[in-house]
Amino acid sequence: MRPFVFVNLAMSADGKLSTIERRQIKISGNDDFSRVDMIKSDADAIMVGIGTVLADNPSLTVKSPDNIAKRKNKGLDQNPLRIVIDSNAKTPPDADILHKGEGPRIIAVSDKAPQEKIEALNEYADIFVGGEEKVDLETLMEALSEYGVKTLMVEGGGTLIWSLFKSGLVDEIYTCVGNCIIGGENAPTPVDGEGFIKEDEFPKLELLSLKKIDDGALMRWKVVKDKKH
Numbered sequence: 316m317r318p319f320v321f322v323n324l325a326m327s328a329d330g331k332l333s334t335i336e337r338r339q340i341k342i343s344g345n346d347d348f349s350r351v352d353m354i355k356s357d358a359d360a361i362m363v364g365i366g367t368v369l370a371d372n373p374s375l376t377v378k379s380p381d382n383i384a385k386r387k388n389k390g391l392d393q394n395p396l397r398i399v400i401d402s403n404a405k406t407p408p409d410a411d412i413l414h415k416g417e418g419p420r421i422i423a424v425s426d427k428a429p430q431e432k433i434e435a436l437n438e439y440a441d442i443f444v445g446g447e448e449k450v451d452l453e454t455l456m457e458a459l460s461e462y463g464v465k466t467l468m469v470e471g472g473g474t475l476i477w478s479l480f481k482s483g484l485v486d487e488i489y490t491c492v493g494n495c496i497i498g499g500e501n502a503p504t505p506v507d508g509e510g511f512i513k514e515d516e517f518p519k520l521e522l523l524s525l526k527k528i529d530d531g532a533l534m535r536w537k538v539v540k541d542k543k544h
């Protein structure tokens with residue numbers, strides 16, 4: 316039984332995750348960042364792709380002292396299990412995600428990952444090996460449930476989110492629409508990758524809630540499971 320998987324992302328009003336330079340930018344406002352910290356603190360694990368690690372160098376740590384205390388009071392580590400999807404073990408050994416904050420990490424690599432790169436990382440993280448070219452997400456999800464992961468938050472980016480939708484591995488998605496325009500035909504979007512072509516392939520969503528947050532809007536969607544997924 317795989318974990319419950321929910322995606323959380325912030326996009327500009329024109330649907331971008333970042334600029335064409337793909338560097339870290341603030342799209343969320345303060346209230347959304349507080350919300351993200353809260354849902355992160357309630358998750359058993361949080362996952363990003365290597366593209367996000369290389370672009371943002373995120374720590375993915377829980378920030379607010381109240382949220383940290385909430386985890387400690389439950390006997391949990393300060394941070395959820397942090398997972399990087401990284402086919403070729405390109406995670407820099409000095410990446411913040413490996414050094415900031417306590418708590419376990421997993422770096423998921425493919426069979427193609429160079430052994431010496433894996434060895435440079437296995438001091439800081441457990442290594443999951445699965446998949447010929449890309450990480451086999453379905454097998455990873457089964458392994459995560461053996462780690463006791465019941466809820467998994469996915470932070471992005473768009474390439475990873477595409478694969479998860481393609482494999483029918485997403486249960487909910489939060490989209491925060493920020494009050495800015497980024498533009499750029501090649502700027503990253505929430506779901507990149509090859510994209511669906513036929514309308515009957517499109518994952519269908521049910522809108523669970525919609526509310527104003529900061530100067531933008533937050534939507535929570537449930538992925539409607541049809542026969543194909």
Ligand SMILES: NC(=O)c1ccc[n+]([C@@H]2O[C@H](COP(=O)([O-])OP(=O)(O)OC[C@H]3O[C@@H](n4cnc5c(N)ncnc54)[C@H](O)[C@@H]3O)[C@@H](O)[C@H]2O)c1
Binds near residue numbers: 323340401474503
């Ligand atoms: N605004 C937000 O909420 C938000 C959140 C996260 C990331 N971002 C932005 O997204 C951009 C990074 O996104 P991205 O699409 O370049 O990279 P990504 O973070 O989606 O990582 C994708 C990479 O993961 C690896 N990978 C291994 N196995 C895979 C699999 N089975 N499926 C998919 N990928 C697999 C591949 O190398 C692939 O290129 C950055 O600009 C970052 O700032 C924004």
Ligand SMILES: Nc1nc(=O)c(N)c(NC[C@H](O)[C@H](O)[C@H](O)COP(=O)(O)O)[nH]1
Binds near residue numbers: 342343371374
């Ligand atoms: N919710 C959200 N709003 C944003 O405006 C934005 N740019 C991100 N991007 C997600 C990316 O992964 C971030 O870089 C880390 O989530 C933050 O980095 P830290 O964990 O604080 O180190 N996420």
